[in-house]
Amino acid sequence: MLPKAVLGALRRQQARQFTLRRCGRWLGGEREELLRCCALAGEGELSRACAALAAPPLLNHAHCDQAAKQAPLSCPGTAFRAGAPAHRPPTGLPGGHLKEALATAHADEVLVHLAGVVQLVGDAPADLAQHLAGATLHALPKGQDDVRPIAVGETLRRLASKCLCQAMRDSAQDLLAPLQVGVAVPLGGEAAVHTARQWMYRRGGHATDVFLKVDFHNAFNTVDRAALLRQVRLHLPGLAPWAEWCYSRHSRLLFHGDVLTSDAGVQQGDPLGPLLFALALQPAMQAAQAGPLNQSPHLIFAGRCLLSCDYRAVAAGYARLAAAARQVGPHINLAKSELIPCGGPDSAIDRGVFPPGIAINPTTCFTLLGAPINGVAFCEQQTVAQRVDKARPLLDAITELPEPQTGLLCCAIARGLGLQHACIHTPAGYASSVLATQPLCQQLDPDYLPSSAEGAILAVNRVLPAGDQIPVPQLGAGAWLHAPPSPALGPLFKTMVRLRLRLQVALGDAPCPMCDGVADSYGDHARVCPCGGDRTKRHHSLRTLVAARSPAGFHTEVEKPGLLPPRPEDGGAPEDDGRAGPGRRPADVWIGNWGLLGPAALDLAVTSGMRLGSLAQTAANGQHAVVEYEVKKCSHQNTLASCGAEGLQFLPIVAEACGGGWGPMALQTFKAIATAVVARSNEPAGVEYDRLLQCLSVALQRENARAVLWRMPG
Known part of the structure; x- marks a missing residue:
């Protein structure tokens, strides 16, 4: 009666068809999907609740047989991979039962017994391996004519694998990164996208450069287990007993x-699966x-390899990759691989050096890990x-939920992170991603430019009020925050923190006791005050520290005289009016x-973005003050050219007083010093660089705090 009342007597045929479709959907499992969505939403699993509504139905034997004919490399024994925890394992023990057992007052006792059952040393009976290391199989549609086999392993086995993943995370990251960023590398996927996007932007228009996406055919299911276990024993011996127990024998898989x-x-659903696959493929990467241009970004993420460089080097790298990958099982899928010439239609690459079946994209527009x-x-x-477009079916399915509150919660999740206006919040999310992945991007691509972070921050500032805009960070400004605390700083540390947080260090403004200026309550004047000798003390402190931290083999000397001829206006007299001999001293620290290019003259200087006339430029670009002063140092009295004529390398080392950042030349020099110190300390170059930057940053902020306290009233 309801369709007739709503649609009218003249539309009975339409109402009949509508009712039949609804009943067919109900009998086809829609009711079960709706109930499952409501149950997951009640448990707080909103993402899984949305997936339950939008996930495609499982396939039967007929669909799997048809897909197997179209994918001849997928054999029945290897075509199924582990995954979706939404279905129960062969023994029927769900993970929720263990969570409920640990929520009682006997949780400690349960953990003791559970740890005794889950043996990580591989001592379980070998006859049980084919059962406990097996899984229940499910088939999901993949595209139009393919099947994605999903396997659900035993709960206790997955639990043991997760514990081992956590224990091996640091070792795996040291071993695999930066060649592989899909395993044990936080934000690896985002870093791969940002690196590829900037590399394509920098190399756009180069006629001989290419970007190659390499995809392996059924990679997880075709890797040779013997080669995999050899890599595990060689690089992660603590993981070997469990890996051999799970994968040295045939696995028993159940499918309908x-x-x-x-x-x-x-098994892709095995928490250890990605790590084991990455270990097996590491020699191929x-x-x-291993070619001559090994500084170009080559990396792999979850079975997708990326090569970028001159097309001849990429072709050679591709040949080495294909040959090495075949030795461990996976074959390259040319149908899904893609070659993108950076020059577009005007590229000058020789396509004959690449396999004939590979797709060539002359538009220079492509997707990487789902990102355009x-x-x-x-x-x-x-x-x-x-x-x-993919969100619309989910939103339509949400309207069918019987509980409005559940639909409202799922709708918020479907929009993404609960954000209300994507056009407003997207720049902030992008800026967070760029800033968080910047160190990893610089490891993937040595030529990666940090300017992307500045552009992301500027995009955020365009949608923010003027008072809430984010300042562009200065390089190295926060290094002192990572240094070990020292009780020797005493009250200076509190002042350093207040200056960093932009808090008042005094109750109000007062006349400066050193000059005719006003000592403001935020300490800005104290850091640039020309009187009292604080600027000289700050300069000498940094100079002495740089000289002390340099290795003995540098033959360092402070304020070495006579490096340059005297200026004509000085009449040949030395700069300090002494009798040490004529000549100028461009080096605070002489190395x-x-x-190979000869000795170096390090000229230290501390400038400030708060100086009159540079405040607006500093607010727009945090590096403006130090970069401008580096140029001034080189051009003043023609110092750079004069040093070059005398066989000296002139290196201006400039710091910014208020923000605490360092100039590009300063950071480059600190990295060179840290690299030289490595031979003495046996520490990684990155550790020594951070340590040197922390020492200099602490000294800079300490002298700033001392100047502020010296000018505070009382």
């Missing part, structure tokens, strides 16, 4: 009552990067297709052994 055996590959690269119009088109 049928028993299949798996003797190759790793090392072979790909190059071209504003292409990015907008992909965003609509991959985000907006006699600075490499």
Whole structure:
């Protein structure tokens, strides 16, 4: 009666068809999906609740047989991979039961017994391995004509693997990064996208440069287990007993009552699966990067390899990668691989050096890990297709939920992070991603420019009020915050923190006791006050510290005289009116052994972005003051040219007083000093660089705090 009352008598046929479709959907499992969504939402699993509504139905034997014919490399024993925890394992023990057992008053006792059952040393009976290391199989559709096999392993086995993942995380990161960023590397996917996007932007228009995306066919299921276990024993011996117990024998897999055996590959649902796969493929990645241009960004993420450089070097790297990968099982899928010439249609690459079946994209617009690269119009088109259009079926399904509150919660999740206006909040999310991944991007690509972070911050500032805009950070400004605390700083440390947080260090403004200026309550004047000798003390403190931290082999000397001829206006007299001999002293720190180009003259200076006339530029660009002063140091009295004529390398070392940042030349010099110190300390170069930067940053902020306290009333 309801369809007739609503639609009218003349539309009975339409109402009948509508009712039949609804009943068919209900009988086809829609009711079960709705109830599962409500149950997950009640547990707070909103993301899984949305996935339950939008996930495609499982396939039967007929669909799997048809897909197997179209994918001949997928054998029955290796075509299924572990994954979705939404279904129960073969023994029927769900993880929720263990969580409920640990929520009682006997949680400690349960943990003791559970730890006794989950043996991580591989001492469990070998006959049980094929069962406990097996899984229940499910088939999901993948595209139009493919199947994604999903396996659900035993709960206790997954629990043991997760514990080992946590224990091996640091070792795996040291071993795999930066060649592989998909395992044990936080934000690895985002860093890969940012690195590729900037590399394509920098190399745009280069006729001989290319970007190559390499995809492996059924990679997880075809990797040779013997090669995999060899890599585990060689690099992660603590993981070897458990890995051998799980993968040295055939695995027993259950699919709709049928028993299949798996003797190759790793189960993708196994928490250790990505790590084991990455270990097996690491020699292939090392072979790909073994060419002469090994500084170009080559990396792999979850079975997708990226090569970028001159097309001849990329072709050679591709050949080495393919040969090394075949030795451990995976074969390259040319149908899904893609070659992107940076020069577009005008590129001058020789396509004959690449396999004939590889796709060539002359538009320079492509997707990487689901993210669009190059071209504003292409990015907008992909965003609509991959985000907006895919969200519509989910939003339509949410309207069918019987509980409005559940639909409201899922709707907030479907929009993404609960944000209300994507156009307003997207710049902030992008800036967070760029800043968080910047160190990793610089490891992936030595030529990666930090200017992307500045652009991201400027994009955020465009949608913020003037008073809430984010200042562009200065390089190295926060290094002192990572230094070990020292009780010797005493009250100076409190002042340093207040200056950093932009808090008042005095109750109000007062006349400066050293000059005719006003000592403001925020300490800005004290850091630039020309009287009282504080600026000289700050300069000498940094100069002495740089000289002391330099290794003995540098032959360092402070204020070495006579490096340059005297200025004509001085009449040949020395700068200090002494009798040490004529000549100028451009070096606060002279390093006699600075490499093949001869000795170096380090000229230290501390400037300020609060100086009159530079405040507006500093607010827009935090590095403006130090970069400008570096140029001034080089051009003043023609010092750079004069040093070059005398065989000296002139290196201006400039710091910014208020923010605490350092100039580009200063950071480059500190890295060179840290690299030289490595031979003496046996520490990584990055550790020594951070240590040197922390010492200099602490000294700078300490002298600033002392100048502020010296001018405070009382």
